[in-house]
Amino acid sequence: MxxxxxxxxxxxxxxxxxxxxxxxAPEYFIVDLGIVNSGDFASQGFGVSDNGIATGRSFGNPTQAFTWTLSGGLVGLPNSTDPARAFSAGNAVNNSGTVVGSGATTAFGSSPIPLMWKNGSVIVLGDAGFGAGRANGINNLGVAVGSVGGGNDETPAIFTEELTTLITTTGPGGVLMRTAFGINDAGLIAGSGIDPNNAARNVGLVYDANTNTMTEVGLLPGTNGALAFGISQAGHVVGVSSTNQSGGTPFVWTAETGNIEIPLPANTSQASARAVNSDGWVVGTGSGAFAVPFLYDGTQTYTLADLIPAGSGWDLDGNTSSSALGISEDGTIVGTGVFNGETRAYAMILIPAxxxxxxxxxxxxxxxxxxx
The missing domain is CATH 1.10.287 (Helix Hairpins)
Structure with missing residues (x-):
């Protein structure tokens, strides 16, 4: 030749x-994030920064929030002592390693207060006059979001170390946000709320802190409501669309494309999208007989159990504890699974294609x- x-x-x-x-399909290796104290019996992964710092909680007495990095491992974070809260969880973390979350008096989340962990110290956010509160998201500028109050009085809030600002702006038809779940560096805030004209439906919302405007998102064909849980630096919003709070189909929304339905993972009848990165990769959890965490890469939905090596010791689709709640800019996924019979937080690291x-x-x- x-x-x-x-x-x-x-x-x-x-x-x-x-x-x-x-x-x-993308390929991953999976890491057990471990537990903070030797007597702890479980851990859960709740979030990951753009650059791959994970956070969550380690169950014990007390229960502690933590941070984790691939190079440094797991580091426990202190609980609040004034006021005393012995059960804490890290819900989100930014690229500087600043964590936000909640502290409670019981493992079930009683009497929650919003917390921030910065440089190893715990800071109570908000004002005592608000009563209950929780911090759910933080951007790379150190601005956090969550809510204060509870029940019919729950109000979305923007937290800094010094100031708490309530979000009271309404959207079309008078819809209003009840809690904020995520904020990006551009000041766009994703959250969920209610329609005062139709109590049967939830409302997915995006609040622009720069223009003080509220936009409803997440209404897929045949549905009348949604919950919005996550937002990317590029402005993708993800959550779950439903009818009168029944069932659930995951969606991803942008201002340019509108609402796009995410196909359900295998062996599920409903699902919720929880986090998204700037490439539009989405993670969440489906449900059927078991909890099934998934990845959507903009084209196809994969169950996470299919993306990790066989024989790893991880069960990500045969239990009711598994989840996928965070994804970084490089595709690192954080959530919870069962490892050799124990409930553990994990990080799934993307193997270069x-x-x-x-x-x-x-x-x-x-x-x-x-x-x-």
């Missing part, structure tokens, strides 16, 4: 390989052809 024919044949083979690599190597091989091949 002539050299040119050999190059053409090899090039064709590599192009076919590249196409196959592009269509292949083989397509990059194929691209380099193609570049070298065509360069050789040009040299000839």
């Amino acid at each position: 002539h050299r040119s024919a050999t190059i053409r044949a090899a090039g064709a083979a590599l192009i076919i390989a590249a196409a196959g690599a592009a269509q292949a 083989p397509g990059a190597g194929v691209a380099f091989a193609l570049a070298g091949l065509f360069a050789a052809r040009r040299r000839r």
Whole structure:
């Protein structure tokens, strides 16, 4: 065979390989985040920063929030002592490692207060006059969001170390937010609320702190309500769409595309999307006989159990404890699963796709052809 024919044949083979690599499912390895104290009996992963810092809680007496990094491992965070709250959870973390969450008097979340952990110290957010409160999200500027009060008096709030600002702006038809779940660096806040004209439906909302405007999102065809849980730096919003608070179909929304339905993971009848990165990769949890955490890459929905090595010891689709609640900019996923029979927080780290190597091989091949 002539050299040119050999190059053409090899090039064709590599192009076919590249196409196959592009269509292949992403591959991950999975890490047990562990527990804070030797006597703790479980841990849960609740969030991850854009750059891969994880947070959650380790169950024991007391229950503690934590941070985790691949290089540094698990670090427990102190509970509030004034007021005393022996049961804490980290709900979100930013690129500086500042964590926000809640402290409570019981493992079930009684009498919650919003907390921030910065440089290893715990800070109580909000004002004692608000009573209950919780912090659910934080951006890279150190601005947190959540809510204060409870029940019919729950009000979304923006927290800094010094100030609490309530969000009272209403949207079309008078819809209003009850709690804020996420905030990006542009000041867009995702949350959920109510329609005072129709108590049967939930309302997914995006609040723009710069323009003081409220936008309803998440209404898929055939539904009348939604919950919005997460927002990316690029403005994607994710959550669950439903009818009169019944059932649930995950969605991803942007101002440009509107609402897009996310296909349900296998063996589920409903699901909720909980977090999204700037590439539009979405994670969440489906439900059927068991809880089934999933990844949606903008085209296809994958169950996380199918993306990790066989024989890893992890059960991510045969129990009711599993979840996927956070995804970083590089695709790291954080949630909860069962590892060798124990409930544990995990981080799933994306293995670089083989397509990059194929691209380099193609570049070298065509360069050789040009040299000839």
